[in-house]
Amino acid sequence: MSDLEIVLLVGLALGLILGPLTARSSARREKIYGGTPAKTLHLIASGLFVATPPAVLVGAIAGLGLKTLFPLAFSVILSSLGILIVFAIFEKQAKPAVNPPVDRGWTAEDARKSGL
Numbered sequence: 001m002s003d004l005e006i007v008l009l010v011g012l013a014l015g016l017i018l019g020p021l022t023a024r025s026s027a028r029r030e031k032i033y034g035g036t037p038a039k040t041l042h043l044i045a046s047g048l049f050v051a052t053p054p055a056v057l058v059g060a061i062a063g064l065g066l067k068t069l070f071p072l073a074f075s076v077i078l079s080s081l082g083i084l085i086v087f088a089i090f091e092k093q094a095k096p097a098v099n100p101p102v103d104r105g106w107t108a109e110d111a112r113k114s115g116l
Contacts, residue, residue: 003059003062003063003064004059004064004068006058006062007055007056007058007059007062007064007072010054010055010058011051011052011054011055011058011076012051014050014051014054014055015047015048015050015051016047018047018050018051019043019044019046019047019048019049019050019051020043020046020047022046022047022049022050023039023042023043023046023047026042026046027039027042032091033091033094033095034087034090034091034093034094034095035090035094037090038087038090038091038094041083041084041086041087041090042087044083045080045081045083045084045087048076048077048079048080048083049076049080051076052073052076052077052080055072055073055076056069056072056073059072
């Protein structure tokens with residue numbers, strides 16, 4: 001097995017292990033409204049994003065040069081960003097609209113409370 005194959009396997013393994021944990025933590029902090037497609041895209045993007053640093057670290061230890069590691073890291077992070085853009089499209093369509101506050105204007109009650 002070549003060094004690049006080892007780096008890709010390590011990245012894949014750690015992405016499969018750490019990706020769901022990261023996606024679950026993120027979903028706990030902010031609810032996902034887009035249903036199953038949005039959750040799946042979020043999971044894939046999380047896995048790709050968290051797989052990048054360990055893969056680059058293993059590649060540096062294995063002796064792969066910067067000419068290999070930089071494009072690898074850049075392409076994985078850009079693919080994660082692309083998946084998150086598609087995720088945002090699903091999420092935007094499904095997210096409930098926020099009701100803007102209704103401006104009542106200046107009322108007599110506001111005038112009494114202001115003390116003017």
